[in-house]
Amino acid sequence: MIEFHNVSFIYPNGFKALDEINLKIREGDLLALVGENGSGKTTLIKHLNGLLKPTQGKVFIFGRDTKELTVAEVSRYVGIVFQNSDSQLFSETVEDEIAFGLRNFGFSEEDINLRINFALRLFELEIYRKKSPFLLSGGEKKRLCMACILAWDPRFIVLDEPTVGQDFLEKEKLIQMIDLLRRKGKGIVIASHDIEFLWKLQPKMVVMKNGRIIAYSSAEEIFSNSSILDQSNLIPPQLVELSKHLSTKAFQTIEQAKEWIKKRVNV
Amino acid sequence: MFRLPHSFIFSRQDSLIHRLDIRVKIIIFIEFLILSLILFNIRDQLTLLSFLGALIFLSKIERRILNSLAFITFLMAMIFILNLIISKEIIISLSYSLRFLLIILTSSSFFQTISPDELEYFLRLLRVPRYLRFAFISALRFVPLLMLDLIQITDSQRARGLELDKGNIFKRIKNRIPILIPLIISTINRSSQMAEALETRAFNSTKKDVLCLNLNFEKRDLIFLFIFFLPSLLTVGYYYIIYP
Ligand SMILES: Nc1ncnc2c1ncn2[C@@H]1O[C@H](COP(=O)(O)OP(=O)(O)OP(=O)(O)O)[C@@H](O)[C@H]1O
Ligand SMILES: [Mg+2]
Numbered sequence: 001m002i003e004f005h006n007v008s009f010i011y012p013n014g015f016k017a018l019d020e021i022n023l024k025i026r027e028g029d030l031l032a033l034v035g036e037n038g039s040g041k042t043t044l045i046k047h048l049n050g051l052l053k054p055t056q057g058k059v060f061i062f063g064r065d066t067k068e069l070t071v072a073e074v075s076r077y078v079g080i081v082f083q084n085s086d087s088q089l090f091s092e093t094v095e096d097e098i099a100f101g102l103r104n105f106g107f108s109e110e111d112i113n114l115r116i117n118f119a120l121r122l123f124e125l126e127i128y129r130k131k132s133p134f135l136l137s138g139g140e141k142k143r144l145c146m147a148c149i150l151a152w153d154p155r156f157i158v159l160d161e162p163t164v165g166q167d168f169l170e171k172e173k174l175i176q177m178i179d180l181l182r183r184k185g186k187g188i189v190i191a192s193h194d195i196e197f198l199w200k201l202q203p204k205m206v207v208m209k210n211g212r213i214i215a216y217s218s219a220e221e222i223f224s225n226s227s228i229l230d231q232s233n234l235i236p237p238q239l240v241e242l243s244k245h246l247s248t249k250a251f252q253t254i255e256q257a258k259e260w261i262k263k264r265v266n267v
Numbered sequence: 268m269f270r271l272p273h274s275f276i277f278s279r280q281d282s283l284i285h286r287l288d289i290r291v292k293i294i295i296f297i298e299f300l301i302l303s304l305i306l307f308n309i310r311d312q313l314t315l316l317s318f319l320g321a322l323i324f325l326s327k328i329e330r331r332i333l334n335s336l337a338f339i340t341f342l343m344a345m346i347f348i349l350n351l352i353i354s355k356e357i358i359i360s361l362s363y364s365l366r367f368l369l370i371i372l373t374s375s376s377f378f379q380t381i382s383p384d385e386l387e388y389f390l391r392l393l394r395v396p397r398y399l400r401f402a403f404i405s406a407l408r409f410v411p412l413l414m415l416d417l418i419q420i421t422d423s424q425r426a427r428g429l430e431l432d433k434g435n436i437f438k439r440i441k442n443r444i445p446i447l448i449p450l451i452i453s454t455i456n457r458s459s460q461m462a463e464a465l466e467t468r469a470f471n472s473t474k475k476d477v478l479c480l481n482l483n484f485e486k487r488d489l490i491f492l493f494i495f496f497l498p499s500l501l502t503v504g505y506y507y508i509i510y511p
Contacts, residue, residue, distance in 0.1 A: 051422050071425045080426045087416065088423035090448035100445065104428030134452070148427060 001026050002048060002078070002156065002187070006057035009043055009211075017043040019211040021057070025189060027155055030182050032198045032219070033191040035208030036233055041191040042083060044208070045160055048189065049074040076105055079154035083161045083191075086141035089133040094125060094144060097133050098151050105152055119147040122177065138165045156187040163194045175200050199223075199237035202252060207232050220250050274335040276411055278379040284326035288488045289385040289480070293392075295322075295495045296377045302498055303369030309358065311505065312365045315498045319372050322495065328379045332372065339371055383407055384480050397476060405461070413454060420449045 002025040009018035017040045025031055033041045046052040047059050050066035059066045061074055082088075091097040095116050102112045120126045123143040128136060133144055142165060150157065163171050171194075178201060181188055192198055198205070198219065205222045207215040215228045222228055223236040224244075236244075239251040251257040284292070299319060306312050323329050343364040350360035381389070383404050390400045424445045425431070431442050 046422065049426055051425060070430065072428045072430050075426050075428050082419070082423050082426065084419060085423050087420055087449050087453050088427070088445075090445050090452075100429075101427040104430070152428075 001060075001062065003060040004047070004057070005060070007047065007054040007059060008056040009047070009052060010055045017211050018047075018054070021211075021213060023206065023213065023216075025156070025187050027187045028182065028185045030178070030188045030201060030203040031190070032201070032203040032205045033189065033208060034193070034195075034198070034205060034232070034234060039208040039232075040211040041208060042160055043211075045080060045082075045158055045189070045191060048156070048158055049078045049080055072104065075154070076152065077154050078156040078158065079149035079152065080158040081146050081149050081160065081162065083164075085145040085160075086138065088145065089141065091133060093130050094128045094133050094136075095120070095130070097144060098148050101148055101152055107152070115151045115153075119151040122150060123147045124173075139167065139170055142166065143170070154186075156189070157181060158189045158191075160191045161193070162190060163192060163197050171197055195235065195237050199239065199252075207234070220252075224250065274331045274375045275378045277382050277407075278328050278331060279382075280327045280380075282325060282327045282380075283487075283491070284322060284380050286487075287491055288482065288484045289381070289388055290482070290484070291488045291492050292381055292385070293389055294492065296373060296381075298496065298499055299373045300370070300377075302502065303366060303373050306369075306502065307362050307366070309362055309365065311502050312362065312369060314501055315369060316365070316372075318495060318498045319369065319376070323372065323376055326376060326380045328376060331379065332375060335375075339368065343368055388478060388480055391476075391478070398471070409454070409457070412457070413450070416453050417446070417450055420446050420453070 002023075004021045004023040007018055007021040008016065010016050021044065033044065035041055043052065047054060047066070048061075050059075050061075050069055050071045053059075053067050061069070061078065066074060089097055091100060098116045098119050099112050102115055107115065120129060123146060125140065125144060125147060128140070128144075133141065136144060142162070146159070146162070162174060166174065175197070178188060178190070188203075190198070190201075190203065202219050205215070205217060205219050206213055207222060207228055209232050214231060215222055215225070217225075223234075223240045228234070229236060239254070239257060242257060243250045246260070248260060251260065299315070299322075302315050303312075306315060323332055346367050347360045347364040350363045351357065354360060386407070387400055387404050390403065395403075421431075429442060429445055432439065433442065
């Protein structure tokens with residue numbers, strides 16, 4: 001479990017990026033962080049593995065204060081894929097890139113091999129195994145970065161803007177993978193502006209504004225609350241808009257909408 | 268260690284000094300630089316230092332300067348000790364380290380209060396050719412971006428379990444490779460992107476050179492020019508009038 005107790009964070013230049021954050025994330029949770037540009041999502045994420053330590057308040061990871069742990073110790077359990085993570089690539093081959101993290105955490109060579117295979121398969125990158133990571137396309141690089149983190153099987157997985165630059169099919173695969181991880185009992189945190197993508201996942205949502213959490217609730221409730229939507233400049237997903245016009249309960253999938261309409265139109 | 272470069276990057280502030288006419292700023296800084304190079308007398312150096320201190324406070328850059336002060340003091344102490352060993356003169360050694368302090372503070376406040384645009388104007392006054400000027404200014408503008416990249420890459424690698432300060436000196440140097448390579452690559456990418464962007468906007472296709480900088484000399488500029496010329500006047504006064 002990850003707990004934020006009254007966490008505030010001020011950058012060295014004096015900018016207050018987090019303001020009195022209280023939050024609990026359990027294993028098995030699927031949490032979406034939303035909010036405008038600059039609302040503090042990435043800053044919050046950097047507190048999850050101790051890259052940033054709170055200016056005030058405390059962050060506990062499995063009951064231990066992050067101030068007493070190194071980033072490497074926490075990262076073994078909390079894997080973060082950053083917003084522009086494709087700038088982290090440096091190895092000669094894709095498999096070396098994945099092995100880097102595993103070596104840092106001291107896995108045996110045998111184990112490393114198994115895990116590389118697993119990660120490459122998960123993200124359908126097997127054909128690139130011996131290729132240079134620099135030759136991958138933008139979307140493939142992003143997937144490689146996720147593979148690098150998932151390879152060591154952390155208990156919490158944090159994705160900052162995972163859908164940027166991914167085509168429709170990749171997004172669908174990502175949704176399936178996140179579902180799989182959720183069923184395996186991982187705690188998942190996703191920061192994203194991609195509302196349609198989030199809606200398909202039906203996560204619990206944390207809405208941020210100016211470094212504060214202004215709402216914490218199910219996706220359905222957030223998107224039906226117009227005052228929160230106004231405050232955070234969020235636009236509801238199309239299915240929610242549609243159901244609003246039809247004055248019915250929010251549709252979660254296109255199938256539900258189809259059923260509902262069919263029933264009324266008698267086709 | 269990440270702090271020191273900050274004291275040589277333009278700091279976007281709205282201060283009396285920042286708003287001065289660029290020509291006045293340049294004159295003041297050249298004067299201060301010459302004085303810090305030639306003064307070799309603790310009394311004169313301290314006079315200059317107090318003016319420099321006033322200038323730093325008026326330009327609201329004291330926080331960044333204070334942040335790098337620990338490192339500067341360390342270097343000053345080194346200079347002092349080395350000189351003391353060689354010359355065995357406390358006063359002279361002190362003057363040497365004061366000279367170092369003055370040069371650092373002058374150049375640091377120069378770079379923090381003169382924006383890249385103004386700096387370009389300065390280089391133009393020195394008749395530096397345009398392509399060189401442009402290269403210099405864009406290199407300068409790249410520094411803050413490079414630092415952001417550095418932080419971001421370091422964060423990503425630490426999130427993958429990289430421990431920078433582990434092991435002996437060789438191990439530590441080796442630990443830097445996963446940061447250095449991506450940094451170099453992203454810099455190369457960024458500069459080629461910039462080159463492409465410049466070409467699409469027809470950079471250097473005319474010979475005419477336009478300056479987008481307002482030059483207006485006001486009364487305020489005159490006053491500051493006078494105030495900050497006092498150290499020179501005082502020095503000249505000390506040497507030629509009071510103790511001729
Ligand atoms: N290193 C830094 N120094 C000072 N201020 C910073 C720094 N990094 C971020 N900030 C500021 O903190 C605020 C929050 O930034 P953050 O990156 O957490 O936003 P975000 O919610 O992730 O935005 P986005 O949706 O654009 O990714 C922003 O206003 C930003 O300008
Ligand atoms: Mg962000």
